[in-house]
Amino acid sequence: MYDVEKIRADFPILSREVNGKPLVYLDNGASAQKPKAVIDAVTTAYAEEYSNVHRGLHTLSNIATEKYEAVRGTVARFLGVSDESQIVLNSGTTEGINMVAYGWAMPRMEAGDEIVLSVMEHHANIVPWHFLRERQGVVLKWVDTEPDGSLDPQKVLDAIGPKTKLVAVTHLSNVLGTVVDVNTICKGARAQGVPVLVDGSQAAVHMPVNLDEMGCDFYVVTGHKLYGPSASGAAFVRKERYDEMRPFMGGGDMIREVHKDWISWNDPPMKFEAGTPGIVQAIGLGVALDYMMGVGMQAIAAHEADLGAYAQDRLGGLNWLNVQGHAPGKAAIFSFTMDGAAHPHDLSTILDKKGVAVRAGHHCANPLMDHIGLTATCRASLGMYNTRAEIDTLVEALELAHDLFG
Ligand code: PLP
Numbered sequence: 123m124y125d126v127e128k129i130r131a132d133f134p135i136l137s138r139e140v141n142g143k144p145l146v147y148l149d150n151g152a153s154a155q156k157p158k159a160v161i162d163a164v165t166t167a168y169a170e171e172y173s174n175v176h177r178g179l180h181t182l183s184n185i186a187t188e189k190y191e192a193v194r195g196t197v198a199r200f201l202g203v204s205d206e207s208q209i210v211l212n213s214g215t216t217e218g219i220n221m222v223a224y225g226w227a228m229p230r231m232e233a234g235d236e237i238v239l240s241v242m243e244h245h246a247n248i249v250p251w252h253f254l255r256e257r258q259g260v261v262l263k264w265v266d267t268e269p270d271g272s273l274d275p276q277k278v279l280d281a282i283g284p285k286t287k288l289v290a291v292t293h294l295s296n297v298l299g300t301v302v303d304v305n306t307i308c309k310g311a312r313a314q315g316v317p318v319l320v321d322g323s324q325a326a327v328h329m330p331v332n333l334d335e336m337g338c339d340f341y342v343v344t345g346h347k348l349y350g351p352s353a354s355g356a357a358f359v360r361k362e363r364y365d366e367m368r369p370f371m372g373g374g375d376m377i378r379e380v381h382k383d384w385i386s387w388n389d390p391p392m393k394f395e396a397g398t399p400g401i402v403q404a405i406g407l408g409v410a411l412d413y414m415m416g417v418g419m420q421a422i423a424a425h426e427a428d429l430g431a432y433a434q435d436r437l438g439g440l441n442w443l444n445v446q447g448h449a450p451g452k453a454a455i456f457s458f459t460m461d462g463a464a465h466p467h468d469l470s471t472i473l474d475k476k477g478v479a480v481r482a483g484h485h486c487a488n489p490l491m492d493h494i495g496l497t498a499t500c501r502a503s504l505g506m507y508n509t510r511a512e513i514d515t516l517v518e519a520l521e522l523a524h525d526l527f528g
């Protein structure tokens with residue numbers, strides 16, 4: 123039995139007020155709140171166990187190293203990866219995708235080679251590929267979404283041609299909530315010998331993920347959306363891809379030997395973890411993932427499916443609200459505009475006065491915004507601690523805003 127009140131009690135910030143009203147936090151797609159277990163782990167790591175990792179031969183360094191390295195195994199369990207050496211710890215999705223762009227794609231691609239992308243990618247999964255377009259003449263091939271916001275996996279596979287070197291797609295749209303059938307895309311692309319990068323930033327927090335089954339080549343997540351600390355994250359890299367990758371950043375830890383006229387690399391994953399890592403951030407991430415696995419990813423997904431259906435129903439009842447994206451099985455992420463209302467920024471300001479936190483803007487998804495013909499939306503994105511009562515509060519605040527804007 124999913125006890126949402128018990129879960130809420132684990133997140134200290136949820137008991138605060140904003141503008142004199144109880145906080146209704148519906149901005150989880152931007153960043154999620156942290157359970158006390160994570161906050162305590164971060165405090166303990168700094169207050170009692172802090173030291174640099176890997177290099178020390180003293181007690182504190184050994185404790186920090188053990189705790190940091192254990193996170194690799196936790197991430198692997200969380201993502202359904204049987205071999206934890208395929209997990210690179212980093213600062214989040216942006217770093218993960220840039221690592222793939224600089225470390226794997228740049229040395230392997232030349233003018234005319236193609237990267238297939240969906241139109242609903244976050245800028246983090248667009249801009250690094252534009253670098254290749256600008257610098258190396260790589261061609262970006264875009265696959266549009268369907269009118270309901272879904273992405274047809276066959277259209278992605280049909281876009282693959284003899285020059286395609288990579289498919290880079292999101293697992294879950296941060297704007298529309300669309301869940302992409304990445305298993306079919308990975309299977310079809312693999313059959314044609316084309317590697318796939320999946321952006322799991324939004325998906326991994328909402329549903330069980332099993333990368334051994336999915337068969338992708340790269341999968342990236344960001345800790346702050348997973349109820350963990352900011353500047354934490356991880357990338358899965360399929361072992362064969364490691365052999366094809368050159369280092370991304372250079373510095374300590376990623377090398378084996380450095381001499382005046384030659385250097386050699388450490389083995390992966392260390393080869394891709396240059397410099398002092400986010401030690402405490404990673405430790406906090408491990409605790410956040412353990413927390414979610416303790417509740418159960420199936421249970422979280424079921425709770426959010428219930429909330430999503432309720433929200434869809436309630437928001438759908440407001441005939442002056444235009445919700446974007448109706449793909450079957452979509453996640454509890456709702457982007458909307460209001461008929462006759464001012465800019466979504468003004469709408470979100472009104473909601474904030476009622477204690478309701480949502481995001482407004484282009485959500486770092488300009489190509490999608492162009493595709494759906496909008497410049498901005500308000501976005502309510504739900505998480506494991508949200509309730510039906512909070513959706514009611516959102517609807518009341520929207521009704522108030524509608525009355526105000528006339
Ligand atoms: N990809 C998606 C789908 C996202 O929603 C986000 C963040 O909003 C990112 C990538 C970038 O994540 P980060 O800024 O943590 O690197």
